[in-house]
Amino acid sequence: MADYRSIPSVDHLLQQAACERLATQYSTDLTTQAIREVLSQARTGLAAGSSVPDDEILLKAAEDRLIRWTAPTLLPVINATGVILHTNLGRAPLSPAAIRAVTETGQSYSTLEFNRETGKRGSRFQHAEDALTRLTGAEAALVVNNNAAAVLLALSAYARRRRVITAVSQLVEIGGGFRVPDVLKQSGAHLVSVGTTNRVRLSDYEDALQEPAAAVLFTHPSNYKMVGFTEQPGLNEISAVAHAHHTLVIADLGSGALLDTARFGLEHEPTVMEAISAGADLVCFSGDKLLGGPQSGLIVGNQEEVEKLKHHPLARAIRVDKLCLAALSATLQSYLTGRAEREIPVWRMIAARSETLRLRADVWQKALGQGEVVSGQSTVGGGSLPGEILPTWLLALGIPRPDQFLHHLLAQPIPVIARISEKRVVFDPRTILAEQEDLFLKELSSGLLP
Ligand SMILES: *Cc1c(COP(=O)(O)O)cnc(C)c1O
Secondary structure (H helix, E strand, O other): OOOOHHHHHHHHHOOOOHHHHHHHHHOOHHHHHHHHHHHHHHHHHHHOOOOOHHHHHHHHHHHHHHHHHHHOOOOEEOOOEEEEEHHHOOOOOHHHHHHHHHHHHHHOOOOOOEEEEOOOEEOOHHHHHHHHHHHOOOOOOEEOOOOOHHHHHHHHHOOOOHHHHHHHOOOOOOOOEHHHHHHHHHOOEEEEEOOOEOOOHHHHHHHHHHOOOOEEEEOOOOOOOOOOOOOOOOOOHHHHHHHHOOOOOEEEEEEEOOOOHHOOOOOOOOEEEHHOOOOEEEEEOOOOOOOOOOEEEEEEHHHHHHHHHHOOOHHHHHHHHHHHHHHHHHHHHHHOOOOHHHHHHHHHHHHHOOOHHHHHHHHHHHHHHOOEEEEEEEEEEEOOOOOOEEEEEEEEEOOOOOOHHHHHHOOOOOEOOEEEOOOOEOOOOOHHHHHHHHHHHHHHOOOOOO
């Protein structure tokens, strides 16, 4: 029969000097919770035939819990994968100016919904609208929580219980649960798909437009590419046909670049300006993909249409917060002043020259005293430019057990995310931020390497 009297009481442990220190650091409440858990475990152990650990061991177990419970789970990491817009790693890192804006806006009151000219209530919609319209050539703009929400809002406001025409080839799944047919369904729209899996003609749209429709939805296939016997009319042609039938054109660009990716040896990613000049009435795109800003969904388009979205009940449910607006406005500033390529991390990474990357990898090799600098490939990721690569230079380390080594890297205070290529652990300088480079080398050289 287990002797439960050998288990100390909660109060007994709380009165230990070591415990007072824990209570000061972690609060009495949380410390008491940890002790209760540890004692309950001791009770279970006792019933199973183990002896009760002494006070010191019990308190150590309580402290381990407190450390675990209060440690943040959302941590910065060092991205050595060479995938620039890594969705699992938070997509776009923010520019220093965006971070400054977040800090300044977050730590004080702000003009979020305040008009400083009139001294009266203002609108949160005002903050990014000017910059977005100036940059894209659209009449009006609206920012919501993310692009999925932007598309849902546009469809809900315009297409509920009405027909929406879209090409079969564009009924895509982007990842993370975004499937075009499901979003359409959620908005209450009636999906009318035209064309075949690989080919859609302008006449297919025209045929479907013989009956009244709320909108034509044009979706950029993002992370999916069709090659071979394919056909897809341009957005300008589709817009012309839709407008001839008094039908709205909604374009979901996904990434929605504001700069031309072709300048960096990549395929041309459709820009927002192009979609506007092609005649799209509403263009939706993400703020944290190629734009390089915070998570957000941007809608630009005709004044009247955007205005209607602003007043839709769903707009309130998916509105952005002040920190996002602060970061977004600062990011857009970089575009307005022609400094995006220099200031926005995503574009700096895309624009990084091969020679520069090789030099960085060479420096790492010298600092670590091992490895080999080899040529490799970075990718843009984030559901843009599938199959497109940027030539890079990698530091490749021949490590006996590379899988285990990757786990050690993840256990570092700032985890390093690397990958294995041809049995070697490789690190791509393209996605390691300059400010993280010293730490990266320090972590690697701190007894990790064989
Ligand atoms: C990424 C993407 C979305 C979803 O955007 P989020 O900002 O992640 O919500 C929607 N449509 C397309 C075409 C995309 O590429």
